[in-house]
Amino acid sequence: MAKIVEPNPAFTREIIAGGPNKAGGGDTLMLCYQCGTCTASCPSGRLTAFRTRQLVRRGQLGLKDEVLPTEELWLCTTCYQCVERCPRNVEITDLIFIMRNIAAKEGFMSDQHKKIGENMMAIGSTVPFPDTMKKVRADMGLPAEPPTTVSDQKAMADFRKVMEACGFDSLMKGGKK
Amino acid sequence: MPGKYALFLGCVAPYRYPGIEKATREVFKTMGVELVELQGAGCCPAPGVIRSFDQNTWLALAARNLALAEKQGVDIMTICNGCFGSLFEANHVLQHDPEKLKEVNQILAKVGMKYNGKIKVRHFAEVLYLDIGTETIKKFVKNPLDYKVAVHYGCHFIKPSRIKHLDDPERPRLLDELVEVTGAKSVNYKDKIMCCGAGGGVRSRSSGTALKMTEEKLKNVKKVGAQMIIDVCPFCHLQYDRSQRDLPGFDIPVVHLSQLYGMAFGLPREQLGLEAHEVKFKL
Ligand code: SF4
Ligand code: SF4
Numbered sequence: 001m002a003k004i005v006e007p008n009p010a011f012t013r014e015i016i017a018g019g020p021n022k023a024g025g026g027d028t029l030m031l032c033y034q035c036g037t038c039t040a041s042c043p044s045g046r047l048t049a050f051r052t053r054q055l056v057r058r059g060q061l062g063l064k065d066e067v068l069p070t071e072e073l074w075l076c077t078t079c080y081q082c083v084e085r086c087p088r089n090v091e092i093t094d095l096i097f098i099m100r101n102i103a104a105k106e107g108f109m110s111d112q113h114k115k116i117g118e119n120m121m122a123i124g125s126t127v128p129f130p131d132t133m134k135k136v137r138a139d140m141g142l143p144a145e146p147p148t149t150v151s152d153q154k155a156m157a158d159f160r161k162v163m164e165a166c167g168f169d170s171l172m173k174g175g176k177k
Numbered sequence: 178m179p180g181k182y183a184l185f186l187g188c189v190a191p192y193r194y195p196g197i198e199k200a201t202r203e204v205f206k207t208m209g210v211e212l213v214e215l216q217g218a219g220c221c222p223a224p225g226v227i228r229s230f231d232q233n234t235w236l237a238l239a240a241r242n243l244a245l246a247e248k249q250g251v252d253i254m255t256i257c258n259g260c261f262g263s264l265f266e267a268n269h270v271l272q273h274d275p276e277k278l279k280e281v282n283q284i285l286a287k288v289g290m291k292y293n294g295k296i297k298v299r300h301f302a303e304v305l306y307l308d309i310g311t312e313t314i315k316k317f318v319k320n321p322l323d324y325k326v327a328v329h330y331g332c333h334f335i336k337p338s339r340i341k342h343l344d345d346p347e348r349p350r351l352l353d354e355l356v357e358v359t360g361a362k363s364v365n366y367k368d369k370i371m372c373c374g375a376g377g378g379v380r381s382r383s384s385g386t387a388l389k390m391t392e393e394k395l396k397n398v399k400k401v402g403a404q405m406i407i408d409v410c411p412f413c414h415l416q417y418d419r420s421q422r423d424l425p426g427f428d429i430p431v432v433h434l435s436q437l438y439g440m441a442f443g444l445p446r447e448q449l450g451l452e453a454h455e456v457k458f459k460l
Contacts, residue, residue, distance in 0.1 A: 079332040113230070113382055127193060158241070
């Protein structure tokens with residue numbers, strides 16, 4: 001028996017509206033006429049089960065449960081190749097950001113990505129700044145500590161405050177997996 | 178000669194590949210272009226994870242960096258495609274959507290800051306090409322190079338082209354020309370404009386998938402006999418350099434354009450940080 005999928009029009013509307021952040025590009029969702037140029041251009045889809053056209057279609061139909069919990073949603077490298085070639089000017093990468101924002105809001109965030117979020121909250125950087133690097137920098141004739149959030153406490157406090165004001169810390173606590 | 182720029186360091190260059198930072202500083206100093214410090218700057222923020230999680234946080238953190246440069250009255254210059262992508266696109270949103278600018282400024286007000294949408298976001302390669310120009314750069318080449326190199330554009334430098342207008346996204350020439358000023362020859366290879374595989378949070382979440390994309394690119398580069406990869410993004414740089422630890426059969430040095438210029442300008446090798454790479458530069 002074929003599986004009957006329940007469309008969820010509210011999900012479609014949520015994408016069109018730009019997701020929880022009312023971000024741009026969502027209003028191009030319905031322009032897609034399923035030509036498949038995006039899938040054919042996708043470096044990630046070449047090597048994985050991720051199909052860009054299918055993801056856009058799932059968005060159009062509101063197949064929320066086939067989008068939010070999937071690994072495929074996170075296989076886009078945001079390379080914009082599909083956007084460059086789409087004959088309908090669908091903002092595909094923006095749509096993917098919007099769907100990811102909805103997924104994150106519903107708790108679908110990987111531990112690896114959360115770790116990067118935690119680095120951001122701690123030192124204002126995606127990657128750690130180990131002490132050994134200070135020596136490497138100094139030996140090269142650079143200041144041991146660059147003039148960024150890693151060496152400027154006031155700046156770091158501000159950076160964290162901005163993240164908190166946006167609710168990033170509570171978003172990170174809402175993880176499902 | 179052009180004016181001055183605020184050097185935006187990002188994360189990967191200063192904390193992982195400081196040779197890129199050093200080479201950039203020295204190369205611009207040699208050409209007499211002033212780079213001012215962006216005291217207190219943070220992550221751009223990363224288009225992969227931060228924008229994927231929450232676009233308001235992404236926008237507000239970008240606006241904070243933009244405001245730091247605006248306060249000094251200078252445009253931002255990045256040395257990384259990821260930083261360029263985030264800051265350029267965030268700036269585009271803030272300059273075109275007064276509602277978003279207002280919301281972001283309500284957040285920035287909590288730390289006593291404000292962004293007015295007055296500055297531009299530049300990538301160092303297009304500053305070299307458009308503001309300084311290949312004719313001028315040529316005058317600083319003291320040590321012409323005769324390498325055969327594979328240029329990697331990366332994704333967030335010229336794309337999305339509808340807002341960046343820097344070059345043809347399918348057949349770009351800008352970087353090839355910049356590389357050839359040094360005497361090096363830029364060779365064509367299959368899927369030259371393809372992604373390195375690392376972006377969008379793929380490297381951190383699905384490293385195996387990222388690695389497969391990188392392997393594709395490395396195979397294509399190897400096939401045409403290029404002696405090195407030239408990039409304009411520390412994150413692509415990291416992906417190509419570190420992946421070769423896990424991929425047997427490759428020994429292709431990875432060089433940021435600033436480091437290539439450092440060599441061509443005759444700067445001391447130890448200032449370029451090439452020894453700190455996973456794949457040693459033996460040429
Ligand atoms: S290229 Fe554009 S129109 Fe064609 S399937 Fe993809 S999103 Fe739809
Ligand atoms: S932006 Fe994403 S979906 Fe589009 S081609 Fe690149 S990896 Fe594929």
